[in-house]
Amino acid sequence: MGFNCASKATAIFLLLSVSALVCAKKSGDVKELQIGVKYKPETCEVQAHKGDSIKVHYRGKLTDGTVFDSSFERGDPIAFELGSGQVIKGWDLGIKTMKKGENALFTIPADLAYGSSGSAPTIPPNATLQFDxxxxxWSSIKDICKDGGIFKKILVEGEKWENPKDLDEVIVRYEAQLEDGSVVARSDGVEFTVKDGHFCPALARAVKTMKKGEKVLLTVKPQYGFGEKGKPASGDxxxxxxxxxxQITLELVDWKTVTEVTDDKKVIKKILKEGDGYERPNEGAVVKVKLIGKxxxxxxFFKKGQDDSELFEFKTDEEQVIDGLDRAVSTMKKGELALLTIAPEYAFGSSESQQELAVVPPNSTVCYEIELVSFDKEKESWDMNTDEKIEAAGKKKEEGNVLFKAGKYVKASKRYEKAVKFIEYDSSFREEEKKQAKALKVACNLNNAACKLKLKDYKQAEKLCTKVLELESRNVKALYRRAQAYIQLADLDLAEFDIKKALEIDPDNR
Incomplete structure (x- = not known):
């Protein structure tokens, strides 16, 4: 079959409309598809998509068995771009039901083939056709920016599913050529941060769509290259x-994942070696690490766990280490090796700090290389019996009280929240245990409401006080603190109601 616009024969192959439903049955190793019934692919293997470069062999027959065209006999498969109008729309859409290496037999009615005109001299009018x-x-071709500025053709498939993000540091190989084939730049291995880019804007755009080990051919228009000004020669x-x-041949060799541990971007973690599994330390976990602080x-200024020396051990969320290190280790997996960059606010602050090997000056940004060797998670509530839950809740409450008195309201709030979680579901508790649990819930929610007022989180303060009043409707502290929250939320009528009720219950309360 020829492949030119003048001949309808170029389009004969697989003719299924957008709304066509197909059904499949096996005939030896050949899948037969017919119009009319829904077809569900048997596996989740990758299938072709619009824009992909397709290569196929086919044999076209009339229903009486007459072969009108065959690339098999010619020994010459045909290639086309899926969804670009190079073949009829049925061919474009139908090929999407196939997988690489698959054989299929398609039966196509006339209205999805050559209709009432046919294609003289080989195909009569209103002919139903069959295709082996x-x-x-296929080679996947994608319009990365959806504006025709960068087309990406996959030459070698990558691994897994992850793509680099803006903060990540990628290592790539590339060669850039002009349309005449002259090489303008190449590198056998260069590292750069995705958001900062390298060579031309197309590289940063492309790597964000790539997987580790993936190799692609980029066709880059001037707006993602060097634009109207071009680029002068420099160095090599x-x-x-x-x-x-x-045209750029680009390979994503590897990358290091970089994440923001805190929302204000003042604790940054770069993964040097991936960890194992999915679990991470929880609050109160005991962790053992190899650690170098610089x-x-x-x-x-600090070094532990190196050269077979004793590992450094600490308990998370207990202020045994600086805040940035505490937060970062809770994002790590066992065996993970990372580089942390921690701003003064999450390190040693504005004061000088004498550490094991050197003095850390005031307002210092510090770096840690840390490897999480092992950790033992703090026992979760679902692993406890009722006595253990009540004991754990009481312990967290006392920890919260100490932190509140120290003015550490965020940490205190977290302790109170965790205390309540231990005893939140008490249907299996005995009566005496339910009384203990209720008293703890009331105390922790009240104290947490006080934290939220200090933190100016008035909506949460109001909600916590309401929880207390659902348990004890005449709790004066809850009414007073909820009134404080209502005043800040400009709900003055509700504030007045709570204050009046509190005065009715305890008129002498100062």
């Missing part, structure tokens, strides 16, 4: 003329 099809291969790199299209000039 073998999908040999040749000049790029103004408004030049570029100033930004490279001065080592």
């Amino acid at each position: 099809v073998e999908l040999l291969s 790199e040749s000049a790029v003329p103004p408004n030049a299209n570029i 100033l930004q000039d490279g001065t080592v």
Whole structure:
């Protein structure tokens, strides 16, 4: 079958409309598809999509068995771009039901083939056609920016499913050529942060769509290359003329994941080696780590667990280490190796700190290389019996009280919340245990409401007081603190109601 616009024969192959429903049955190793009944693929293997470059073998027959065309006999498969109008729409849509290496037999009615006109001299009018099809291969081609500026053709599939993000540091190999084939730049291995980019804007855009080990061919328009000005020659790199299209062969060799541990971007974690599994330390977990602490000039101020020395051990969320290190280790998996960059606010602050090996000056940003060797998670409520739950809740409440008195309201609030979670579901408790649990819930929610008022989180303060009043409707502290929250929320009528009720219950309460 020829492949030119003048002949309808170029389009014959697989003719299924957008709304066509197909059903499948096995005939030896060949899948037969017919119009009319829904077809569900038997596996989740990758299938072709619009824009992919397809290569197929086929044999076309009339229903009486007459072969009118065959790429098999010619020994010459045909190639086309899926969904681009190079073949009829049925072919474009139908090929999506196939998988690489699959053989299929398609039966196509006339209205989805050549209709009432046919295709003289081989195909009569209103002819139902059959095709033996073998999908040999395809190369995925994607319009990365959805504006035609960068087309990506996959040459080698990558691993897993993750893609680099803006903060990640990628290692790539690339070669850039002009349309005439002249090489303007190449590198056998360069590392850069995705958001900062390298060479031209197309590289950063492309790597964000790639997987580890993936190799692609990029066709880059000037707006994602060097635009109207082009690029002068520099060093080993040749000049790029103004408004030049570029072709870049790009391989994503590897990357290091970089994440923001805190919302204000002042604790940054770069993963040097991935950890195992999915579990991470919870609050109160005992962790053992290898740890090296450095100033930004490279001065080592802390070192544990290196050269077979004893590992450094601490309990998370207990202020045994600086806040940034405490927060970061809770995001790590067992065996993970990471580099932490911690701003002064989450390190040693504005004061000088004498550490094991050196002094940390005031307002220092510090770096830690940390490997999480092991951890023992704090026991969760579902692993406890009722006595243990009540004991754990009481302990967290006392910890919260100590933190509140120290003015550490965020940490205190978390302790009170955790205390309540231990005893939240008390249907299996005995009567005496239910009384204990109720008293703890009331105390913890009241204290937490006081934390929220200090933190100006008035809506949460109101909710916590309401929880207390659902348990004890005449609790004066809850009414008073809820009134404080209502005043800040400008709900003055509700505030007045709570204050009056509190005065009715305890008129002498100062």
